[in-house]
Amino acid sequence: MEKFLGYKRPDGKVGVRNHVVILPSVACSNEVCNAIARKVKGTISIPHQHGCAQLGFDAEQTARTLIGVGKNPNVAAVLVIGLGCEVVNSSIIASKIAESGKPVRSLVIQEIGGSPKTIREGVRIAKEMVCFVSRLKREKSKPNALILGVECGGSDACSGLSANPALGVTSDLLIKEGGTIILSETTESIGAEHILAKRAINKKVKQKILEIVRRTEMRALNLGLDIGKANPAPGNYEGGITTLEEKSLGCVMKGGTSKVMEVLEYSELPTQKGLVLMDTPGHDAESMTGLIAGGTQIIAFTTGRGNPLGSPIAPVIKIASNSYLYSKMKDNMDINAGEIVTGHETSQGIGEKIFREVFRVANGKLTKSEIWGHREFAINRIGPSF
Amino acid sequence: MNKKHLEKVILSHPKDNVATARSAISPGTFLAFSKDKKIMAKEGIPFAHKIALRRIPRDGAVIKYGERIGRAIREIKPGELVHIHNVVGERGRSKKK
Numbered sequence: 084m085e086k087f088l089g090y091k092r093p094d095g096k097v098g099v100r101n102h103v104v105i106l107p108s109v110a111c112s113n114e115v116c117n118a119i120a121r122k123v124k125g126t127i128s129i130p131h132q133h134g135c136a137q138l139g140f141d142a143e144q145t146a147r148t149l150i151g152v153g154k155n156p157n158v159a160a161v162l163v164i165g166l167g168c169e170v171v172n173s174s175i176i177a178s179k180i181a182e183s184g185k186p187v188r189s190l191v192i193q194e195i196g197g198s199p200k201t202i203r204e205g206v207r208i209a210k211e212m213v214c215f216v217s218r219l220k221r222e223k224s225k226p227n228a229l230i231l232g233v234e235c236g237g238s239d240a241c242s243g244l245s246a247n248p249a250l251g252v253t254s255d256l257l258i259k260e261g262g263t264i265i266l267s268e269t270t271e272s273i274g275a276e277h278i279l280a281k282r283a284i285n286k287k288v289k290q291k292i293l294e295i296v297r298r299t300e301m302r303a304l305n306l307g308l309d310i311g312k313a314n315p316a317p318g319n320y321e322g323g324i325t326t327l328e329e330k331s332l333g334c335v336m337k338g339g340t341s342k343v344m345e346v347l348e349y350s351e352l353p354t355q356k357g358l359v360l361m362d363t364p365g366h367d368a369e370s371m372t373g374l375i376a377g378g379t380q381i382i383a384f385t386t387g388r389g390n391p392l393g394s395p396i397a398p399v400i401k402i403a404s405n406s407y408l409y410s411k412m413k414d415n416m417d418i419n420a421g422e423i424v425t426g427h428e429t430s431q432g433i434g435e436k437i438f439r440e441v442f443r444v445a446n447g448k449l450t451k452s453e454i455w456g457h458r459e460f461a462i463n464r465i466g467p468s469f
Numbered sequence: 470m471n472k473k474h475l476e477k478v479i480l481s482h483p484k485d486n487v488a489t490a491r492s493a494i495s496p497g498t499f500l501a502f503s504k505d506k507k508i509m510a511k512e513g514i515p516f517a518h519k520i521a522l523r524r525i526p527r528d529g530a531v532i533k534y535g536e537r538i539g540r541a542i543r544e545i546k547p548g549e550l551v552h553i554h555n556v557v558g559e560r561g562r563s564k565k566k
Contacts, residue, residue: 240489240517243534244479274560275536300561310561323489323517325531325551326558329538387517405517424479424491424517 085260085438087445088221089156089228093184096156097228099380099445101219102127102396103160103212105205106153108176108189109134109169115198116164119205125213126162129395129460134171141466146171148350148462151376153180153187156228157396159216160186162208164201167193186212221447227261227356231441232374232382232397233337234267236367238315239322239387239404243333245423245430246385246404252434253383253441254339254358264358265347265374266338269299270314270365274328275335279360284342291346295362314365318388337385349463350376367392368461371399381444383437391415393457398450400440402433415451478520482535487519487551489533494520511548519551531556 116128165173177189283289344355403409406421422428478488
């Protein structure tokens with residue numbers, strides 16, 4: 084059995100990173116958070132555009148995402164900064180994150196009296212948090228604690244022949260070790276949903292798979308628009324992908340061949356081990372944000388056209404679908420699956436290689452996206468701003 | 470399948486009527502699929518793009534991964550490039566035009 088050294092959190096979950104997060108509950112707090120993070124080594128701020136003038140499901144989804152990000156096991160401690168008048172209330176966010184047992188504090192700019200005072204107080208709290216978390220040690224952990232998100236972006240027609248089936252092998256291997264795989268990007272299941280539905284563990288899961296795909300397809304059709312104007316994207320077409328179905332059939336291979344255990348809404352936490360689907364859009368930064376809010380510690384990301392995206396919380400392992408891309412964008416790529424296209428490697432061989440890389444990264448090896456400081460973060464909106 | 474044609478294209482499923490170019494294929498290149506079956510690339514096939522292995526009639530299904538990936542909008546002859554100029558997807562497309 085593969086083991087790794089991870090950070091055991093009070094709720095029993097295991098992190099592969101040890102972040103102190105300065106989290107704005109609303110866009111109005113972004114710069115205060117950034118200022119604190121600039122001042123205190125070992126902290127990261129996660130600015131975003133949301134948290135205010137949102138209603139209903141949309142406000143709930145933003146709140147659920149922020150709470151999920153704070154609860155992610157890669158996060159050791161959280162300082163939430165609110166403005167004071169926003170919809171997504173900072174003290175509620177903080178108290179929900181605190182249910183995980185990790186140190187959480189919150190500050191409200193209007194209560195403290197402006198930016199400089201909040202920054203001063205935030206810096207003091209953040210410093211204490213860093214002192215605490217830097218003393219935490221990695222301990223032997225079992226692979227069943229791992230949730231691997233599988234993602235693709237900037238696909239080409241090789242993706243479904245090399246990187247995605249190889250990552251599918253990795254998914255099967257991790258599930259065999261008791262771990263969890265989250266397959267997302269519902270738009271990129273359109274035309275391949277029958278394959279996933281066939282593997283549903285029960286009727287309810289099967290219906291939910293078909294429902295999220297229908298819902299996504301109808302959202303575009305009800306607007307009188309073709310999804311194919313945006314997905315496949317222009318670069319996908321240039322890379323030889325001809326239709327959305329072709330892209331989807333390649334995309335779903337990332338999840339491997341296991342039974343689908345459950346279907347999650349955006350940012351929801353899995354309740355099952357094994358292969359799990361999450362309803363996210365094909366927009367990679369939004370999809371990955373949903374994954375990390377769902378507790379994903381590591382993301383494996385395949386690309387054919389080349390994509391540098393990272394995540395503030397999870398290391399992102401980049402897998403090139405072809406060797407041209409790998410040699411051209413080596414600075415952003417962690418693994419080359421292009422050797423499958425040339426016939427020098429098999430999906431099994433590269434899949435095992437990705438699997439070993441997942442454990443190296445779990446043990447602390449930095450991915451290219453981490454080295455370059457890629458921290459893209461985007462919360463999926465399901466309603467307009469009011 | 471012999472080793473020789475593997476050098477040029479990938480056939481992802483035996484049911485497929487298209488194959489994917491492992492590297493750019495020049496017009497006139499022969500791809501051998503069995504002793505008695507050879508296909509000549511009628512035009513250049515860019516890297517990772519698809520070549521028709523069989524005649525696909527207008528409105529016929531284009532098959533890759535053993536699954537339907539779209540519909541031919543005109544007849545496609547063996548050896549022709551198969552892409553957005555002669556195939557449309559059938560999913561996520563608005564009927565309001």
